Amino acid sequence: MKRVLAIAGFLVVAVVLIAAIGLMVWEPFFARDGVAPEGDRTYTAEIVRDEFGVPHIYGATDPDVAYGVAIAHSEDDFTTLQDVVAMSRGRYGAIAGQNGASVDYVYHLLDARGIAEREWASLPEDTRALLDAYAVGLNDYAEQNPGEVKLGNMFPVNGVDIAAGFALRQPFFFGLDRFLGPLVAGEPLPPEYGPQIPASDLAPPEDGPRIMEEPEAQPLARASDPTPGSLRDDFRHAGSNAFAVSPEKSGGPTILVSNAHQPWRGPVAWYEMVVESGEGWHFAGANFPGSPFPFLGHNENLGWTNTVNTPDMIDIYQLVLDDSGTRYRFDGEWRDLEATDVTLPVKVGPFTLPVGRTVYRSVHGPVIKNDKGAFAVRFAALGSIDQLDAYYRLNRSENLAEWREIMARGQIPSTNFIYGDAEGNIAYIYNAAIPDRPKGYDWRGVLPGDTSKALWTGKVPYESLPQYFNPASGWVMNANNTPFLAAGPGSDLDPADFAPEMGVELKMTNRGRRAWSLMSEADVIDRDTLARIKFDTGYAREGYVARMMDEIEAIDPREHPELAEARTLMLEWDYSADNIGRADSIALLVIREFMSSAYNKKPWPDVVEELTKAKDHLQTHFGRLTPPMGELLRLRQGEVDLPLDGGSDTLRASTTWDVEDDGRLAVRHGDSFIMWIEWLNGQPVASRSIQPFGAATTRPDSPHYADQTTLFVQHRLKPVHFWRDDALTNAVTRQTVSSKRQ
Structure with missing residues (x-):
């Protein structure tokens, strides 16, 4: 009997051991195999680091430079780059546990991989080449430094992986996390949203839409931190400041000040660089991990910076489901609710647990079910990766007309753009992919999901967005405040000139109040005056x-x-x-x-x-x-x-x-x-x-x-050592890096 018990005990221990080993090693084998970019192109770049270690990356072609960007950034912060790669592959939970799995859930909910794969061919060939070259740089660094790689089967990656990361992250710049968390948890939506009532009871008001001004937060029901829980930490944006001053107002140069407020670490922390290719790409600025080019900064002739804006870009629809919960009513007909089962890796101690989830979609967009019903999320930028090409073209634009033409494509889904150039031009564009909503609904409330009458299909024309070009005041600014206080008395736009359905924010931050007041009061905004404004620590009692x-x-x-x-x-x-x-x-x-x-x-x-x-x-x-x-x-x-x-x-x-x-x-x-x-x-x-x-x-x-x-x-x-001679004079290290692909 003792022998039988001993054997049984041994078998139990063996089974537990096998299960434990399985939980420790299953995820890399389960993960989709990485694929390197096609072709046999090789890349060569020179990385010159100045006295502060900022990389100056030179190459014969733009892809050569993109390859060097990946190598230089990996040398400085490969750990964060891997987090971004894991997000773009739906594997972040295997690194960051439950919070990472929350990001992976959104990756599947938004179909980030599917978007990248479907839209990849629509990107211009030279943009695709840039993304692939960047991916090769990441692959080469991983191959040469295997001890730093966090997950098995993480590499190789290709340009589609890089694009998938953008498809995942871009909606968080305009506040998607504020809606996903409460919807997943079945908690109240942000205060500007009304009660969650049955869609069948919703109807457009007889006297037209009820458009509210910026609501004051009420102590009714607190919307929890987003679950997916890590979204606030990984993607949150507190705000930014931006200033542009014309030569007439400064008494000398055109001045552009970029003052973005981002996390100091993580996947949306700025990384500074200067890039220059033999094909004419020359830019100084900063990017986020996972990007082959800067998102803000300047070239020889012009520059821009960004601040987060918060127009009403997201609409929530409540669906009417049948008794099975698998179909939803739309224009009097029942449609199948798309359902896809996914497995989320969740690291817990030494183990990685497989957690099953189902993601849903309807004609409106991604759908989240909770105990109050099924809710679809819709925004105009869903399904697009065009911003990848737009930012690249902006890097290479040579004058205001060309820069404006690229912006007018409407490919960048959100953020204000504040601009300055060598010709003395300044500008501010309230850039956003705002839905072209029909009149008749309270677009600040939950919308009926059973009628096409409430389902918009396009964006408002770019020309209808608030924009300033060379205002009489000689300056523009934004500090995450309404665009209707941006250039001073006599130059500010009138909110009555813009359709209320656009949902342009009316709020004023303290930063916005202080900047607008201080710049309005200044007769001359020279370097010293603008520096005092930028580093102002005051509060207005308003x-x-x-x-x-x-x-x-x-x-x-x-x-x-x-x-x-x-x-x-x-x-x-x-x-x-x-x-x-x-x-x-x-x-x-x-x-x-x-x-x-x-x-x-x-x-x-x-x-x-x-x-x-x-x-x-x-x-x-x-x-x-x-x-x-x-x-x-x-x-x-x-x-x-x-x-x-x-x-x-x-x-x-x-x-x-x-x-x-x-x-x-x-x-x-x-x-x-x-x-x-x-x-x-x-x-x-x-x-x-x-x-x-x-x-x-x-x-x-x-x-x-x-x-x-x-x-x-x-x-x-x-x-900033923008010019090569200056960079070489102040160089601390120089190296040439080349891809190994033959």
């Missing part, structure tokens, strides 16, 4: 700031004696996050959730609760309510630990942070890549830039892991 302060003042110290000191301190606050005032630290902590409520349209926080949390944090970690803000707010990278200024929604932005064990706030999101560009008449373009850390943000052993930090906290910029 909007959410005024409401917050009114509520703090209304706190009765007799009812809340424990908050008396904190309340008094806040009422003494000088409305600045400059690291000087006694109240700066407590104001920094208090204001964060109120800013988030206004910016992200979340429920309004409880002022007593927020002031209590701030008070308790400061007393716990500093023993007083008045530590200098620089002791609280820190830039931390490895051994570097420096004080920061700026706050949530100030033009000098320190927006999001991690609260560390010592109570300090380690900023991870805010002012990121800053680029200052000038064209002075008769002189070549000149630019300066800065990043919070360095060129090699995930390489602690690199001298460029944190070598820009001191300049960054001091509001200083470093030179």
Whole structure:
């Protein structure tokens, strides 16, 4: 009997061991085999790194340069590039666990791979060649550095994989995550959306559509962080600032300032570069991991930058399903709901678990089922990867007319574009793929999914978007605020001139208020004046700031004696996050959730609760309510630990942070890549830039892991060596890289 039990026990252990091994190794075998680009083309590039490690990449052809971009970026941050590749293959969960699997779910929901495969042939041949060359660079680096590869069977990749990554990520620039999370969880949609009622009860109002102004977030039902849970961390965008000033207003050069606010690490962190090919491509700027070209910056003649805009680009439809839940009603007929079973890899400790899910689609778009019904998500950019070609063409455009012609294609689905050039032109385009919606529905509410009358099929004409070209004021700006306050009194557009169905945002950020006011007041906006505006740390007592302060003042110290000191301190606050005032630290902590409520349209926080949390944090970690803000707010990278200024929604932005064990706030999101560009008449373009850390943000052993930090906290910029002679003069390293394909 003992022998039988021993054998049985052995068999159980063996089965468990086999299962454990299977869970550790199944994912690479299950994953779709990677495929290298077709053809036998070889690539050669020269990578010159300057004193700050910024790569200057040269090649005979544009694909040669794209190959070099992949090699240089891999040398500095291969770990993040692999995350992006895993996302583009639906395998991120095998790296990042449940949060990664959430991204993979969206990958399948949007059919990112299918979009890339279907649309690949529609891209121009030279754009496809650029993407393939970039993929070869990633493959070669992986082959030469196998110890750094995170997942088996991750490589090789090809241009379609790169395009699939774009198809996945682009919708998050205009806020898709704000809808997916609540829909998946069956929770209320963002506050601008109405109640989820049966689609059969929805009908267009008799007196036409009810178009609302920007709604104030109400404490009705809090929309949770998106589940898929990692979307906010991997793709979130806090905002950006952008400024362009004409020579007449500056008293000298055309000035363009790019001040994008992005995460300081991860798949949408900026990576700086200068590229130049023998075919005429010459550009300085920054890209995101997974891109063969910069998304913003400048060439010899012109430049642009971007800020996130939030027009009403997404519509939600409630479907009417039959009793089986497999068909939906549309124009009086029943249609099959497309259903595809997918397997999501979810890393848990040493194991990777296979988790089955079903993704659905209807004529409206992707469908999510929850306990309130089935809801379809629709946006005009779904199914397109044309932006890949558009950004490449913008890189190579030579004048305003050519640049405008590319923009007019409407291939880039969102973000404001702020422009400047050597001819003295400045511009601001409120760029967005806004649905061309018929009148008769409340497009801010959940729409009926059972009628084609509510189903739009196209975009509004590009010409109908808000646009500024050389306004009389001599300047344009945007800080994620309404485009109707962008160029000063007498030059701003009138919102009445634009159809309300477009859903153009009307909100004003604090940054927008401060920039608009400071630029409107300035007789001349020269370099020094614009620098003071860009690094401004002030708050206007308007909007959410005024409401917050009114509520703090209304706190009765007799009812809340424990908050008396904190309340008094806040009422003494000088409305600045400059690291000087006694109240700066407590104001920094208090204001964060109120800013988030206004910016992200979340429920309004409880002022007593927020002031209590701030008070308790400061007393716990500093023993007083008045530590200098620089002791609280820190830039931390490895051994570097420096004080920061700026706050949530100030033009000098320190927006999001991690609260560390010592109570300090380690900023991870805010002012990121800053680029200052000038064209002075008769002189070549000149630019300066800065990043919070360095060129090699995930390489602690690199001298460029944190070598820009001191300049960054001091509001200083470093030179951009745009011209080759200058780059070679300041070169620290030079190398030639070539592909091995024969």
